[in-house]
Amino acid sequence: MAEGTSPHGGQGLLFLTDEQLRKGIEAMFFAYRGFTADPDRILAEKDYGRAHHRAIHFIHRSPGTTVNNLLSILGVTKQSLNRVLRTLVDDGLVRSEVGRVDKRERHLFLTEAGAALERELSDAQRDRMRAAYRAAGSEAVAGFRKVLEAMMDEDMRRHFETLKDRGR
Amino acid sequence: MAEGTSPHGGQGLLFLTDEQLRKGIEAMFFAYRGFTADPDRILAEKDYGRAHHRAIHFIHRSPGTTVNNLLSILGVTKQSLNRVLRTLVDDGLVRSEVGRVDKRERHLFLTEAGAALERELSDAQRDRMRAAYRAAGSEAVAGFRKVLEAMMDEDMRRHFETLKDRGR
DNA sequence: CAGAATACGTCAGCCTTGTTGACATTCCAA
DNA sequence: TTGGAATGTCAACAAGGCTGACGTATTCTG
DSSP states (O other): OOGGGSTTTTOSOOOOOHHHHHHHHHHHHHHHHHHHHHHHHHHHHTTOOHHHHHHHHHHHHSTTEEHHHHHHHHTOOHHHHHHHHHHHHHTTSEEEEEOSSOTTOEEEEEOHHHHHHHHHHHHHHHHHHHHHHHHHOHHHHHHHHHHHHHHSOHHHHHHHHHHHHHTO | OOGGGSTTTTOSOOOOOHHHHHHHHHHHHHHHHHHHHHHHHHHHHTTOOHHHHHHHHHHHHSTTEEHHHHHHHHTSOHHHHHHHHHHHHHTTSEEEEEOSSOTTOEEEEEOHHHHHHHHHHHHHHHHHHHHHHHHHOHHHHHHHHHHHHHHSOHHHHHHHHHHHHHTO
C-alpha cells in the first residue's frame, strides 16, 4: 500500500502476479453486476432495458446530441439504437428535432418525463456509487478512476474526456 | 489526493458532487467495454460468446464445481447456463461428471482443450489489466480494488472472497 | 448543376443470452 | 415408502445485439 508512494513514482516496479490480475478481473466482473443492479430493477418495472438507460443517460448528458454521435458513444449499430430510440420517442421520453443548420441531422432531447426517469435511474446508481466511494475513501477513489481510464480503448477515452469537459 | 491520508481515516469528509459521481459511472461504463473487448474478439472467431467465457473462467477457477454453484456465481437461470454448458461439453471443452456422493449433481472440469482456450482468453484480458495497472501505479490499484469491492452486492462479495481464498 | 457523400430511418432475418414452464431423476425425511 | 425438495434437461419465447439492403432528404464537391 505504501509501495506506490515511493520515489519510483508509483510505476515501473509493480509485481503483478497472474493471481493478482485475475482477482482484478473478477472484481471487475462482480462489481459491474452491482453497478447495474439498481437501475435494472427500476427499468424492469417499466418494461425498459439497459439499452434504454444508456440512451437516456447520454442524451441527458449531451442534450441536443445527434444520432450519429450517440451511436459512436454507445458503440452499437444504428438499427439497434433506432429500435430503442423509437420506443423512447413513442413513449414521450425523448424528443427528436430536425437540425437547423444541417437538416439531415436529428437532435435529441429528454422531455420532462424523460428527465424524470433519468433522475430516478441516476439517483439509484449514484447512491450505490456514493456508498462505495465513502466506504473506500477519497484516496481509493482517485486510484479507481485512474485504473478505469487506463483500461479504456482510445476512442472511449476520447468520449469520456469530452463528456468530462462539457460538465464543468 | 492527500485528503484520504488524513487522520479521518480516508472516510467521512468526502465532498461528492453529483457531477463527480456521474463521472465515476461513465468511467465504469467505458472501462467495462475495454475490459471485455479483447476476449470478445477471440470468442467471436470461435463462435462463442461472453457467456461461454464466464463459464470457462469460473470452472477453471473452481474445478469440480457443481452446476448449482456456478449458477449462483454467474447469477443467471440454470436454463441459460445449461445451454452454454451443453455446447462446451459437446465441443469437448468441458467435462461433466456425475457426483459420487450425490448423483443429482454434476461436477464440471475443463478438458485440455478447454484449459487452452481459458489460457488464451485470460492472457488477453490480463494483458490489458496489467497495462492499466502499470499505467495507474500500485497505489491506484489498491484504490481500484477497494472501490470495486464496496460496489458489489453482498452475495457477490461473498463469492469474490471465497474465490480469493481458494486461489492461494 | 450533377453526382457523390452523409445522416437518418426502416425492413428482414440472424444470433446470443436472458427468461418461464414443464419434466425426469435423485435424495431425504416424515 | 412415499411425497417433497433439489438438481439438471428440454422447449419456447423475448430483448437486444448484428448484417445487409434500401429509401429519402440533404449537403458537399468537381
